[in-house]
Amino acid sequence: MHNILLARSAENIFWLARYVERAENLARILDVNATFSRDSRGVRNWLPVLQLNTDEERFFERHASASADVVLRFYVTDRTNPTSIASAIGNARANARALRPLLSREMWSQLNVFHNSVAALDDTDLASSHLTRRLGEIKEACQTHTGITDGTLHRDQGWYFYWLGRYLERADQTTRLLDIKYHLLLPRASDVGSSIDIGQWNALLRSAAGYHPYRRVERGGVTPAGVAGFLLLNPNFPRSVLLCASEADRLLGELRLRYGLKGGSDAAEELGALRASLGALTIGEILGQGLHEFLDLVQRRLIAVTQDLSTAFFSINDDSAQRQEQLSA
């Protein structure tokens, strides 16, 4: 049979993966924030979550204060907010629907059920007594999706685009997580080294499911440099930027070689450069030059990779992000 992947399908599967990854990360962040992020007065601060997603402006246009219930509604159930979990899963499903001919029945069914359950969430589910369980269910549904995908998605070109999407999104999410925490925490000189500070870094690790691995690998205890280094440069941690960039780089190379694809050299070059930049410096050097600047560069490279992939494979004229906006409109 003909081994052909439509440009449109490649785009759909790439974004399906990204949206599920995004939803999972957001559920992790909200959960950890609800549980562990208390400031020195014991009040949970939701502002960092808004900053992390660069949503402050949009949020404060519509809401007076970042109280827990308002922020949670904004990020979990609000379909008018494009960065909510409900929107991410809605978009994942819309992409999956267009892709249905290539997806297993199980993949579609699980995503459809997941979507319906997210769409049915209301304020009761966001109350603090239920919140952790609900976010846990969302996280697990994302992981179930990943497992079903692993077990049933045909390993052809589409599979490569799926995992390219997953890793690029994950890398982006990890840089955001790191960027905002570092930015927020470091300037408060009085807090550095205090137990609150350690708590914040622990929370950061938990958001990325890295708390226990960190303990195991980094024996020097929890330090800002240790955590930043771990999340950025650890070659074995599944959410580190280095691992995600390396995997994306490897997958793209394999995809192009296996299927003799002409396009994609720009994206490959960009990914190679990203990988090299992560391998060239120690965390000390990165911190010395400025973590924020470094993360900014990584993010710009990730955006460039997506644009290159879009131009090379998703083709046509307008850009991929714009079509995704139309899809969810």
Next chain:
Amino acid sequence: MTASVLSTYNPSGFYCALTQGNANQLIRDRLGTLSVEDLKQRAAEAEAELHDLGITFTVYSDKDAIDRVLPFDVIPRVLSAREWEHTERGVIQRVTALNLLLHDLYHEQKIIKAGVIPGDLIFGNPNYRPLMQGVDLPHRTYVNICGTDLIRDEHGTLMVLEDNARTPSGVSYVVENRHMMLRAFPDLLEGIGLRSIDDYGLKLLAALRDVAPPRADDPQFVLLSPGPYNSAFFEHIFLAREMGVPLVIGSDLVVRDDRVYMRTIDGLAPVDVIYRRIDDDFLDPEAFRPDSMLGVPGLIRAYRAGNVALANAVGTGVADDKAVYAYMPRVIRYYLGQDPILPNVETHICREPDALQYTLDHLEELVVKPVGEAGGYGITIGPRASRQEIADCRAKLVADPANYISQPCISLSVAPTLVGETVEPRHVDLRPFAITGASTWVLPGGLTRVALRKGSLVVNSSQGGGSKDTWVIA
């Protein structure tokens, strides 16, 4: 212990194939062992499964819920081997005649010259496509996929209500319904041999291969869909998967030098055969509606050049029209020299003086339909019409008889259907699907639609219709 499924069932004077006659005794006995409670339980589980799978059709008027589950009734509709053999022969005869008619209309038009069908009926029809004149198709097959709507009258006689020779839908429900029955009612099916419906996709693909351009020795097939917002998108997915071919939308295709290509991750790849689920009007803005966003500019040029096959062919809509329907028994006799195996619903063609007189004399008993209108507009149902409506109808008939046909009111047959806490008779029809490449094959059974509202004759999914699994006993 609640009542068993058929213990209180009464077809109330209508023909019911499941409970009348003795061909289905075994299945009746099996149903008798189930309680209504059990049936309800399993129906609820089946419904939940459909919901999880998002097996849906779109209701355009309901913008908040574009996805809706088509109601599924768990009591199967059963056809005996003998009934099916008769039905199958009738459908094949009908499809054969339709293809002969279309080839003739787009070539020599002998049937018009012979005076069997009036020329103005064809040439005045918007679905007649002059650009198809003289285009030769492989095996002279125009209608590759046909859905023939059948009903039974109060005596159980099967008759043709309508031919669907454009882009008939519903076959995905046939297969999904069967799969659901196999999961929900393994006990009901134990020891009962049913004709398989699993190879629809393969048969369809084989027929498409039959009509591929001769140049393509390893043809590339695609299914062309209007996209995710179309009411039948679920079915398009189903068919693409069953055939193992890409599902494309208009923007995936491009025509260069009268050849069709699809946009892939590795550039343009040639396309040879298109199973299109887009109406003629929207296929190609260069040839038909210029405002169509769904189609592919230049597609018709490539088609007429013989570089791509379209299934169904362009221009089949002229043959499944209400006006032409009335002539189908004559069409069958003209081309095949046979009597129709499946009769039409008795139809009076009012452009003919005797038929007009009969219609005028029996307006209170007849259904009068304008031939040009679509979607049930302008229909007068005699037994339910007021005196004023009858008078209006009479005036219109006399003024323009050629625009009307009339038919008797048919007492549609019923089938036992789970309604709330009980099993009640509901009206049903049957749409078998015929696949034609070099020859014709009919999917055993077909789609049984059921009007879920009490007394309703409307089986359409958009108006409270549901579906049943259709069993053909092997």
